[in-house]
Amino acid sequence: xPSPFQTIGLIGKHEDSGPEETLRxxxxxxxxxxxxxxLESTTAGQMxxxxxxxxxxxxxxxxxxxxxxxxxxxxxxxxxxxxxxxDVPLLGVNLGRLGFLADISPDEMLTALEQILAGHxxxxxxxxxxxxxxxxxxxxxxxxxxxxxxxxxxxxLETFIDDRFVDAQRSDGLIVSTPTGSTAxxxxxxxxxxxxxxxxxxxxxxxxxxxxxxxxVVGGNSPIEIAVxxxxxxxxxxxxxxxxxxxxxxxxxxxIRKHDHRVRLIHPLGxxxxxxxxxxxxxxxxxx
Numbered sequence: 001x002p003s004p005f006q007t008i009g010l011i012g013k014h015e016d017s018g019p020e021e022t023l024r025x026x027x028x029x030x031x032x033x034x035x036x037x038x039l040e041s042t043t044a045g046q047m048x049x050x051x052x053x054x055x056x057x058x059x060x061x062x063x064x065x066x067x068x069x070x071x072x073x074x075x076x077x078x079x080x081x082x083x084x085x086x087d088v089p090l091l092g093v094n095l096g097r098l099g100f101l102a103d104i105s106p107d108e109m110l111t112a113l114e115q116i117l118a119g120h121x122x123x124x125x126x127x128x129x130x131x132x133x134x135x136x137x138x139x140x141x142x143x144x145x146x147x148x149x150x151x152x153x154x155x156x157l158e159t160f161i162d163d164r165f166v167d168a169q170r171s172d173g174l175i176v177s178t179p180t181g182s183t184a185x186x187x188x189x190x191x192x193x194x195x196x197x198x199x200x201x202x203x204x205x206x207x208x209x210x211x212x213x214x215x216x217v218v219g220g221n222s223p224i225e226i227a228v229x230x231x232x233x234x235x236x237x238x239x240x241x242x243x244x245x246x247x248x249x250x251x252x253x254x255x256i257r258k259h260d261h262r263v264r265l266i267h268p269l270g271x272x273x274x275x276x277x278x279x280x281x282x283x284x285x286x287x288x
Contacts, residue, residue, distance in 0.1 A: 003117040007036040009060035009088075010052070011079050012043040013071030019095055020047045022070050022106050026093075027052050029110055033117065038064060061086030066266065068113075072096020077242045080141045080263045084128055089264040091116065100183050103267065103276060112268040122267045126180045126196055127220065128259035133239050134251035140241035141263055142181030144256050146226050147173030147206065149238040154209060156229035162222050171208040174226060176201060176256050183277070185243070191215040196273055201258075224256040 008030055012019035027037050027050060038060055039052040060067055061083045069076045070093045080090060080101075092102025093109050104112050115121065130137055131144040138144075148155045157174055159166040177186040179194035182202055187193065191204040192215065199220035205213050218224070228237055234249040241247075278284045 003033075003035070004119055005035070005066040005117055007038065007064045007066075009038045009040060009055065009064040009067040010043070011040040011057075011060070011067060011069045011071075011075070012047065013075045013095065014042055014078075015046070016071070017046060019043075019070040020050070022093060022095065022109070023047065024050055025106075026068060026070070026109065026113075029113065035117070057082045058086075061088050064088055066091060068093060069102060070095060071102065073099065073101045074244070076101045077141050078244060081128070081139045081242065081245075084139065084141075084259065084261045084263050087261065087264065089123060089266045091266040100276060100280060101180070101265070103271070115268060116266060120269050122269060122271050124197065124265050124267070125262040126265060127178060127199075127262050129176065129178055129201070129241075129256055130259040131176075131239055131241060131247070132255045133247050133249060133253075136247055138239070138241035138245045138247055139259055140181070140245075141178065142184045142242045143175050143177040143186060144254075145173060145175050145185065145206075145240045145243070146228075146254055147238055147240065149236050151236045154207075155232045155237055157232075158227040158229065159203065160225040160227070161218050163225075166216075167213065168229070169205055169208050169210065169213050171213070172206040175204040175206060176224060176226075177204065178202075181242075183280075186215070189215070192217070193277065201256075220258055226254040226256070228252045228254075 030037050037052050038055040041054045041056045044054040068091045069079045076092045093104050094102040129140045154170045158168045175186045179196045179198045182194040186204045189204040204215040237249045239247040
């Protein structure tokens with residue numbers, strides 16, 4: 001039976017030569033099996049000695065059956081946003097610290113990849129958020145954060161869900177998170193952990209002035225509007241997607257909804273989200 005993944009894109013962490021040896025091993029392994037390998041062009045520019053055919057992200061999304069991301073969760077977040085509209089599945093090899101998304105270690109990758117290329121794998125789909133600010137937009141797999149900028153005082157925000165007023169708050173900002181992002185900034189802000197396949201959106205205030213202002217979970221299909229109070233100057237507010245894309249505020253409303261396309265993540269058989277939580281958050285440790 002032929003592999004479901006015949007053309008495979010390789011993407012490394014940008015501005016870092018650390019993935020070079022891992023990418024070299026991956027490319028040699030895949031080419032030896034007869035797969036066509038396309039190395040992402042920015043990655044190739046950082047590592048000119050790899051010698052594989054190159055392609056930009058758009059071509060990888062259009063022509064590849066699988067994209068392998070070598071780096072950390074940040075690299076996978078960037079790639080997921082770039083390729084979400086192409087429906088190409090992603091596989092993450094973790095060279096970073098946490099590895100909630102990029103969950104295969106370099107030591108395990110060839111064994112895992114052998115099984116995946118033979119069709120033995122698990123696939124999950126995760127939704128993204130799309131934020132629109134005054135005609136501009138950004139997409140996030142983890143979170144959209146409305147936050148203060150270049151000031152030491154709080155900003156004032158009003159939240160509307162399904163066109164209904166929810167609350168007004170004075171805080172350092174608000175995290176609007178997917179279930180995927182519940183293990184990221186939202187967790188640091190005191191939010192709950194959500195199972196990744198839940199159709200839900202998490203709203204977590206950042207250092208609210210009123211301590212009764214707590215995180216809430218709403219339906220994943222609910223449109224959300226965050227309005228900046230006239231008492232807060234727009235130059236002191238920014239919108240950031242996944243901690244990587246920043247939009248200045250030119251209008252007072254941020255509209256957030258589920259993105260039209262989902263991210264497809266490939267895992268080895270036996271992938272267990274709760275096992276990852278135990279390992280990454282130290283839940284297996286015995287109390288002292």
